[in-house]
Amino acid sequence: MSSTSNSTATQCYHCGENCESDSLKIEDKVFCCQGCKLVYEVLAEKDLCDYYNLESFPGESQKKRSSLRNRFDYLDDAETESNLLDFKNQEESHVTFYIPLIHCASCIWLLENLYHINAAITFSRVDFVKKKVQIKFLHDKISLKAVVELLSTIGYEPKINLSNLEEKPVHHTDRRTITKLAVAGFCFGNMMLFSVPEYFSETALIAENFRGLFNYLNILLALPVVIYSASDYYLSAWNSLKQKRINMDVPIVLGIISLFFYSLWEVLTYGNAGYMDSLGGLLFFLLLGKVYQQKTFATLEFDRDYKSYFPIAVTRLNQDREEVIPLSKLDVGDVILVRDEELIPADALLLSSDANIDYSFVTGEEIPVPKRKGELIYAGGRQSGEPVLLTVQKSPSQGYLTDLWNNESFEKEKTGLLEPLSNKISGVFTWTVLAIAAVTFIFWAFQDISLAIKAFASVLIVACPCALAMSTPFTLGNTLRIFGRGKFYLKNAAVVERLALVDTIVFDKTGTLTDPSEATINYVGEPLTMETEQILKSMVSRSTHPLSNRINAWLGPIEAKKIDQVKEVKGNGIIAGFKGQKIILGSKTFANFNSDIETSSGNMVYLTIEGEEIGVFHIESGLRNGAEKLIGDLEDEYQLHLLSGDHPHEYDSLQGKLGTSMLYNFLQSPMDKLEYIKKLNQRENSTMMIGDGLNDAGALRESTIGVAVTDQVSHFSPASDAILSADSISKIPGFLSFAKDSRAIIKASFVLSFLYNIVGISLAVQGILSPVVCAILMPLSSISVVVFTTLATNAVAWKKGLLTKNHT
């Protein structure tokens, strides 16, 4: 079964990237780098080349892979190991890894065939949606570290972070509600069966002696529903009463109790049927709504704290010996070694002469900032270039950024910010029903006391707000689903209601409104000749630095000149030789550029040829696609604010593009951002914060709704209430107005269910409610409300273009 597909020779057989040369070759297969070739060799040796047949180019480029041998040494630490393992006995250990790279069928196939590579791995199973793999291995024959190294060799390095270590990964799938639903469904179905004779009582379908049996069976079946399935409602109602409030669950519990005890009384004293089947149906539909509302985006993590960002291990210098230790064992004063592409785990002073710190994790700005010896470097930065030595100033949990997490706003839960609509109504509802029931009781009590009791209970039973209680979960659940299709993922359904009341929107600038890849470039200096441009093209196209990429894009599709030698000094620039001339493109000192050029803003790249100063590239980050339209759409209805950690040098250009209605704030530290939101909230504003970096984490948390914008939804984003894919940012006005519509739909369905209640109660106060009427009226009202909300939300979404046909 050899693959006969004759792909273009320049594409890497492993990852599909374009190969610069075809020197790395095995038989007819070309590879882009040593890493990819190595993976292929391992797989070929173990006869696992089916990997390449299931999908073409299944691998991920191995160019950027860290090649450090000892980087997994911390896994030998017994404490670390026991924290990571799910289970361990004499022979076997079980561990679950998160591998973000899992993306196709080939990945699943390879990861589930690990035992071919090493027989000590007895079992491996992939959960594709969660991007997790569970591995069982014999720890006498292979260590945890060796398993991780093996995964890394075949290109699937697991992501292990600090929060994995601190607590056992808990099984998030909440199966309890489903269990309760199953019990309620089972009992409901059987009770309906036993109640059939009641529905046709006039026709005397079945002999009299069965009725008693059926009624007692119904009581028996109702017990699990009342005791087990409904238990959450008792708890919630009790908690709300303790706080002297009435939430939606209070009238529900009132209904359940009156239904159950009244039916019990009917069956035991009169031998009548009671309403047990209605009770089962009520709980079944309620729980169905709950399950629907609980739909979460299991693959997304909304509650990350700083621990997810930080590296798990760090290289410490101990008397000139390198040792890899877990981060938790790092102390103030330790000297650490941070290599290329590694994160700085704690606020530290730079001991080496130069460093280039990329703060893209923190601010969203991906261009590295040069730092000099003795400067303080905040945790969260990523070194690019030569390895640097640092001395730790603060423990990782007390740094500049992590301080945010110790702020009080992270302590409190975001509850009580807004009372759900249904809770407001349920207070009024409960008192009204109780009043009607009391009046009915008094009215009948003068004529017939047993009829009075019956009418009193009937009112409570029929008024039970099942339709009322179901309109909210089904509307919000469906709204959540529609948002998800637009790549806007909400943490839970309550966020939808808060979204509808937002009146103030605060934007972060870098990475949120601006997009690093939409840069604008100005060149100042001597005009460039065609030849120079071609030389520059060939220089920048070999570099992966973001600024090089932008200059490359600016130069356009011109042909690159062949040049003698090119050397990139990471973090500084590129040196090239052409016809004996030395061409330098890079930072001011690196290019030895002395004269000052009027700088307005942005990043500068200097160009010198043979020491002669040629010119400067100004590179400014540009606005994200659709950002101008977004602001234009929002400015009439909402108060807009912009918070930026940058210098105000871009103020004029921003104001020109985004208009003057927005309030601009520059030089905002993460703490300032938090305080700013706090101030807005104190002025009774309902704020929505839209940000992307770790420095927005405090503000995202403090705001009524924190929205994290990210280019890759499964990648890291700060703790938030919602995650928005960056390409959907222009849809925000649509999302906001849709949230308002779904609130209106909830209100409309309340009206509908009130109409049902009026019909039901008018029957009940006359004392003529029969089990048949009850059995028809209750499910009918529930189902019609569910159908109404689902159809209405879908219709509105269609109209607004949030749902389209070709969504999968």
Add this chain to the structure above:
Amino acid sequence: MEVIFLLIGVSLILAVTFLWLFFKAMKDGQFDDDYTPSIRMLFDTHKKSTKDQSTKPKSYE
């Protein structure tokens, strides 16, 4: 008509058995991941068990 007593018993036992089976399946995690198995079942298994001696890439067709 007395057979109904028997039938009720049988039907309840059947229903409870199904409920129990559902719980068992849920505990085993059958409903936790409903996507990966759909891919997994498409993999061929012919190469896994038979270790070929030849080291060259083989073509069966």
